[in-house]
Amino acid sequence: MTSIRSPQHLGDALRTARKQLGLTQPQLALAAGVGVRFIVDLEAGKPTLRLENVLRVIDALGGEVQLSGLPSSVVNE
Secondary structure, three states, rough: OOOOOOHHHHHHHHHHHHHOOOOOHHHHHHHOOHHHHHHHHOOOOOOOOOOHHHHHHHHHHHOOOOOOOOOOOOOOO
16 A cells, blocks of 8 residues: 655656556546546646546546545445
8 A cells, every 4th residue: 555645645656556557648547537637737746636536547547545544433435
């Protein structure tokens, strides 16, 4: 599991995953249903991107978001 503590860390992790899967930025954008500019900004660590689209990219790469260190009363949907 990768620990993410900043937008730049997230961008670096997603770029690494994309490259390991042999995908180009345009291919990932198409798979996630976002624009290429969004992928470029995400990989650059832009902090103001739409969370819904970030999650779509993570899903397109086969990943998921898990939170740790939060109170256990958080309900999984």
